[in-house]
Amino acid sequence: MPLLQLLISSMFIFFVLYAPQPLLALFAxxxxxxxxxxxxxxxxxxxxxxxxxxFYGLLFARKNPLSILKVAMLILSITSLLFALAPSFELLLSLRFIQGLTLPAALTAMTGFIGQQYSAVQLQQNMTRYIGSSILGGYLGRVLAANFASWFTWQSFYYVLAVSLIILALLIKPKRCEPPKREPASPSAYLKPLRHPLIARLFGCVFCMFFCFAALMNYLPFILQDVFNITDSKTIGWVYTGYLIGAVLSMATPYISRRFNNSWLLLSALFALYCLTLVAMQLPVLSLFLIAFTLFCACMFMIHSSASPLANKLSDAPPTVTNGAYVSFYYSGGALGSFIPGLILQSFGYHAFLITLLLVCGIGLTLSITTYRHGISIT
Structure with a gap:
């Protein structure tokens, strides 16, 4: 499978994950x-x-990743089509849960394929390209879904998405990729990275980081509607451009990290700025909000770019084990951040919502800065 085909498939898979986000107010x-x-x-x-x-890392250890990817994309295409045709919100929830079970299989297959086919410098470069495709997919999925809803109907985007996923899945040729020969790891090995106190602190930071990010991204349409009187889904979609600009700004992370002699100090500085953007958003000024939102996104990507390699430096476990645990903490924060702050937003309002995120972000800052003050030096 050519790398370009994999990257395009990755983008459309992330369309599935993030497309509903700018449409949440519409669904409500x-x-x-x-x-x-x-x-x-x-x-x-x-x-x-x-x-x-x-669990998928174990389950698919001896499987051909391209076969898994093909089946996963076909399931995502069917559920996307049914999502557009669903007559009730309960059915939408059921289909999203099925997609949630399918998406990690696709992500595991893609990273597994890259790990199988490339090594050394090529592995690093192509994994970076894959992460870039996931960021671009997250951005375009939000913007296109919002614009389709404005131009046509929200269902029209899902029809196009379903057809695209089917075509991309049918283009996959699993025979061109030999399945791995190694035995799957013991399930207990997957818990090993969590036993190290520094790993636990880092994963706590990652949890806090994505909790705040998922919350703000999820409820952005409601904030724009209630606080800034922006109701057009197309305009809401373009506000997510701050996400892409933030991702571009985060490309300076390697340069910035060279200015710090300690990774924990860098994380502390980034979390401090993360907190300041949430404070700035308390002022109901749209221009200030957009600037703070862009910096907020940049901080998230920079923390992510710093924490991921740090986890691999700290952990003695195999990389697949470390990264599997990292992803689990990452999306645990996302799952809770996508729901709990919404209860606060609808019950207590916008300012209470931001204070909640600030408190969680403050926990991440505390975890990183106390580790740095204890003299732990990881460069």
Whole structure:
């Protein structure tokens, strides 16, 4: 399978994950459900992502990753089509949960294929390209879904998505990739990285980071609607451009990290800025909000870019074990952040919502800065 084909497939797979996000306010109106209930469309998808990567790593250890990817994409295409045709919100939730079970299989297959086919410098470069495709997929999935809803109907995007996934799946040729020969690891080995106190602290930081990010991204349509009177789904979709700009700004992470002699100090500085952006958003000024939102996204990607290699430096476990646990904590934060802050937003309002995120972000800052102050030096 050519790498370009894999990257394009990755983008469309991330369309599935993030497309509902800018449409949550629309779903709440169309199906007459609450703000928090509509947020469950994201929570139910991220919940399996919080657990499944660990188990799928074992389950698929001896399978051909391209065969897994092909089946997963076909399932995602069928569920996307049914999502557009669903007559009730309960059915939407059921389909999103099925997608949540399928998405980690696709992600595991893609990273597994890259790990099989490439090594050394090529492995690093192609994994970076894969991460870039996931960021671009997250951005385009949000923007295109919102614009389709404005130009046509929200269902039209899902029809196009379903057809695209089927075509991409049929283009996959599993015979071109030999299945791995190694035996699967013991399940107990997957818990090994969590036993190290530093790993636990780092994973706690990652949990806090994505909790805040998922919450703000999830409820952004409601904030724009209620605080800034922006109701057009197309305009809401373009506000997510801050996500892409933030991702571009985060490319400076390697340069910035060279200015710090300790990774924990860098994480502390990034979490401090993460907190400041949430403070700035308290002022109901749209221009200030957009600037703070862009910096907020940049901080998230920079923390992510710093924490992921740090986890691999700290852990003595195999990389697949470390990264599986990392992804689980990452999406655990996303699953809770996609739901709990929504309850606070609908019950206590925008400022209480931001204070909640600030408190969680403050926990991440505390974890990183106390580790640094204890003199732990990881460069």
């Amino acid at each position: 109106d169309n199906f007459n459900v609450s703000t928090a209930a509509s947020g469950a469309l994201m929570s139910l998808t991220m919940l399996p992502l919080a657990v499944a990567p660990i």
